[in-house]
Amino acid sequence: MLEIKNLHVKLEDEDKVILKGLSLTVPKGEVHAIMGPNGSGKSTLAYVLAGRDGYEVTDGDILWNGESILDMEPDERAAKGVFLAFQYPMEIPGVAGLTFLRTATNALRKKRGQDELTTPAFLKLVKEKGAELNIDIEMLKRPVNVGFSGGEKKRSEILQMALLEPTLCVLDETDSGLDIDALRVVSDGVNALRNKDRAMLVITHYQRLLNHIVPDKVHVLADGKIQKTGGKELALELEKSGYADYTGKAA
Amino acid sequence: MAAVKETIDQVKEIDVDQYKYGFETKIESVKAPKGLDESTVRYISAQKNEPQWMLDWRLDAFQRWKAMTEPTWAKVHYPKIDFQDQYYYSAPKSTTGPKSLDDVDPQLLETYKKLGIPLREQEMLAGVQSSRVAVDAVFDSVSVVTTFKDELKKAGVIFCSFSEAVREHPELVKKYLGSVVPQSDNYYAALNAAVFSDGSFVYIPEGVRCPMELSTYFRINEKNTGQFERTLIIADRGAYVSYLEGCTAPMRDEHQLHAAVVELVALDDAEIKYSTVQNWYPGDKNGKGGIYNFVTKRGDCRGHHSKISWTQVETGSAITWKYPSCILRGDYSRGEFYSIAVSNGYQQVDSGTKMIHLGKNSSSRIISKGIAAGHSQNTYRGLVSAHRKATGVRNFTNCDSLLIGDKCGAHTVPYIEAKNSSAHFEHEATTSKISDDTLFYCRQRGLTSEEAVALVVNGFVRDVLQQLPMEFMAETQKLIGISLEGSVG
Numbered sequence: 001m002l003e004i005k006n007l008h009v010k011l012e013d014e015d016k017v018i019l020k021g022l023s024l025t026v027p028k029g030e031v032h033a034i035m036g037p038n039g040s041g042k043s044t045l046a047y048v049l050a051g052r053d054g055y056e057v058t059d060g061d062i063l064w065n066g067e068s069i070l071d072m073e074p075d076e077r078a079a080k081g082v083f084l085a086f087q088y089p090m091e092i093p094g095v096a097g098l099t100f101l102r103t104a105t106n107a108l109r110k111k112r113g114q115d116e117l118t119t120p121a122f123l124k125l126v127k128e129k130g131a132e133l134n135i136d137i138e139m140l141k142r143p144v145n146v147g148f149s150g151g152e153k154k155r156s157e158i159l160q161m162a163l164l165e166p167t168l169c170v171l172d173e174t175d176s177g178l179d180i181d182a183l184r185v186v187s188d189g190v191n192a193l194r195n196k197d198r199a200m201l202v203i204t205h206y207q208r209l210l211n212h213i214v215p216d217k218v219h220v221l222a223d224g225k226i227q228k229t230g231g232k233e234l235a236l237e238l239e240k241s242g243y244a245d246y247t248g249k250a251a
Numbered sequence: 252m253a254a255v256k257e258t259i260d261q262v263k264e265i266d267v268d269q270y271k272y273g274f275e276t277k278i279e280s281v282k283a284p285k286g287l288d289e290s291t292v293r294y295i296s297a298q299k300n301e302p303q304w305m306l307d308w309r310l311d312a313f314q315r316w317k318a319m320t321e322p323t324w325a326k327v328h329y330p331k332i333d334f335q336d337q338y339y340y341s342a343p344k345s346t347t348g349p350k351s352l353d354d355v356d357p358q359l360l361e362t363y364k365k366l367g368i369p370l371r372e373q374e375m376l377a378g379v380q381s382s383r384v385a386v387d388a389v390f391d392s393v394s395v396v397t398t399f400k401d402e403l404k405k406a407g408v409i410f411c412s413f414s415e416a417v418r419e420h421p422e423l424v425k426k427y428l429g430s431v432v433p434q435s436d437n438y439y440a441a442l443n444a445a446v447f448s449d450g451s452f453v454y455i456p457e458g459v460r461c462p463m464e465l466s467t468y469f470r471i472n473e474k475n476t477g478q479f480e481r482t483l484i485i486a487d488r489g490a491y492v493s494y495l496e497g498c499t500a501p502m503r504d505e506h507q508l509h510a511a512v513v514e515l516v517a518l519d520d521a522e523i524k525y526s527t528v529q530n531w532y533p534g535d536k537n538g539k540g541g542i543y544n545f546v547t548k549r550g551d552c553r554g555h556h557s558k559i560s561w562t563q564v565e566t567g568s569a570i571t572w573k574y575p576s577c578i579l580r581g582d583y584s585r586g587e588f589y590s591i592a593v594s595n596g597y598q599q600v601d602s603g604t605k606m607i608h609l610g611k612n613s614s615s616r617i618i619s620k621g622i623a624a625g626h627s628q629n630t631y632r633g634l635v636s637a638h639r640k641a642t643g644v645r646n647f648t649n650c651d652s653l654l655i656g657d658k659c660g661a662h663t664v665p666y667i668e669a670k671n672s673s674a675h676f677e678h679e680a681t682t683s684k685i686s687d688d689t690l691f692y693c694r695q696r697g698l699t700s701e702e703a704v705a706l707v708v709n710g711f712v713r714d715v716l717q718q719l720p721m722e723f724m725a726e727t728q729k730l731i732g733i734s735l736e737g738s739v740g
Contacts, residue, residue: 050691050695051694051695052691053687053691054381054687073694073699073700074691074694074695075695075697075698077695078694078695078696079697082695083695084695086692086695089692090686090688091687091693092689092691092692092693092706092707092710093710093711094709094710094711094712094713094714095706095707095709095710095713099706100696100706101497103698103706104693104696104698107696107697107699107702108696108697111697129635142712159409160696164696164697195578236317241459
């Protein structure tokens with residue numbers, strides 16, 4: 001279970017407060033959506049969960065399975081099952097996707113006390129996951145994200161998510177820059193990964209993603225706090241009325 | 252940015268005590284008196300029982316050197332070197348020249364074993380490596396042993412120490428010595444010509460493909476001693492050789508001087524592949540100590556369709572001043588330069604190449620990857636030129652620099668001179684930084700910061716790594732990782 005308690009976050013180098021007492025609970029097996037206007041702190045929440053530098057937590061805590069993860073390095077959090085699907089995945093020239101994933105898989109397995117996979121065993125696993133998710137693994141022969149289209153980048157993120165077997169998945173604006181077909185492939189992938197041991201937090205601007213990934217709950221994030229929580233119908237409501245009710249101005 | 256701050260802290264903590272070759276071998280040595288004058292040159296020549304012509308050649312070089320001044324155009328800064336405060340010759344007492352392994356001081360064998368260079372042939376044969384490498388081991392000023400000599404001899408290949416070549420093959424030495432790098436080529440080359448101590452000599456006869464990799468392993472041990480080795484490799488018509496050079500030195504507080512000269516000659520249809528893994532002691536975290544590496548390496552593609560390929564991995568030395576070059580004299584000759592230069596701490600690297608196109612339809616390719624971390628400065632300096640009569644020549648240059656942290660510098664200084672309109676020169680250059688975002692991306696996927704840097708850097712240098720002989724690829728990947736340890740937070 002993910003428990004975010006009264007989280008206050010400011011930028012490390014500026015006096016800018018972004019999250020102002022955010023509280024949220026996502027039980028295992030559930031998918032929660034976070035919606036909110038630009039600048040409400042959605043991406044900050046994703047980064048702080050994953051442990052990116054540049055943010056200072058001034059108050060509150062984040063517990064994953066009852067354990068605070070705030071003092072953990074990003075790779076330690078990854079070993080605990082935290083996975084962030086990036087809005088803008090980074091390019092790594094010269095490093096083939098397969099090399100990157102094998103290195104990451106084995107680094108995580110080592111940290112989780114599992115045996116490292118041999119190259120043939122790893123390749124077999126990649127093929128299986130690719131087939132399950134209907135994602136062509138051909139792109140893993142190319143350098144990580146270099147020259148990838150928006151759709152390829154997101155598909156690659158989902159494939160990574162499947163391989164690294166996380167238990168807490170945070171998807172940051174996974175729908176941005178996708179056409180309808182790509183959106184379907186990505187959503188199908190996410191749905192295939194839903195299971196009773198996994199908690200998912202889907203961050204998005206738009207309701208349309210939630211037609212494909214149907215959430216258990218929807219939270220409205222504005223001005224650094226959760227302003228309202230409801231069922232999947234809340235998303236539809238927002239689509240009609242916008243965020244004006246929560247920000248005091250038209251979004 | 253927190254990561255950058257941490258980087259700086261980490262860089263401050265870099266202990267180059269990670270340099271794992273920093274041990275010293277206690278061994279008695281014979282040394283020339285300190286300082287340099289004509290008598291030093293005579294002393295060295297006499298120690299080696301050299302013929303008169305060799306001594307005359309050295310003395311001539313010494314006269315020229317005295318009239319020259321140290322070059323200052325490179326982007327490296329160091330206190331003035333006192334050339335009189337150095338020893339110019341040092342040899343382990345027990346060895347007067349290469350002989351059979353049984354006569355070699357066991358302590359020396361132990362030293363090379365510690366460096367990971369087994370010199371006993373049976374040990375090499377027992378190794379898992381399927382391909383064998385013949386080694387010439389140079390300790391301070393002398394070659395202590397050359398392996399696999401008999402087997403090479405059967406193929407007609409001459410692979411021996413330079414001193415031995417002067418004695419045994421004077422006609423070849425006279426013909427080629429100084430024909431690529433003349434005595435007065437530059438300040439350090441002239442100094443080397445006067446006082447060079449030993450090095451390797453290779454001759455591959457016509458039509459012979461050298462049956463194994465050849466390699467020379469240089470080790471500076473003695474304190475305050477400069478190493479001035481000289482290597483001469485000749486590939487006769489249609490011959491092929493692949494050669495690897497490795498270097499290390501103990502950790503010392505004083506700077507030590509290394510001024511080597513390498514000359515390569517490739518005749519018609521011949522090919523020489525020369526690889527270097529340079530790992531001289533780089534100095535400590537404050538820039539104290541370390542080797543001053545002033546090296547002149549040049550290959551002459553003298554014959555038509557000849558080919559010379561330089562591959563270098565530079566991770567060591569406090570100062571590197573080195574431009575392995577190709578003179579593309581033969582028509583349709585080809586020159587290649589692949590370089591990885593990693594600098595950390597307070598290292599200063601000024602390195603690159605020259606591709607001098609004199610022959611028609613000659614071609615060259617330059618791939619240079621510079622990686623700067625810590626407070627280091629990393630400069631690529633290169634020249635590509637086409638002679639007035641050299642029509643149809645081509646060059647492709649790609650220089651990429653990668654910065655780690657914000658206290659280091661990367662510089663690219665390419666010179667391009669085309670004196671005829673048919674030359675086709677391409678130049679690409681990029682400078683990038685390992686961004687905090689890239690590191691975060693890797694770390695989110697489970698890599699530690701050091702694993703992340705190693706992964707990104709190895710991706711960055713991949714094109715060049717692929718040029719290295721198989722045996723050294725894995726080792727080099729590891730070496731790059733070690734050189735950059737502590738470079739990020």
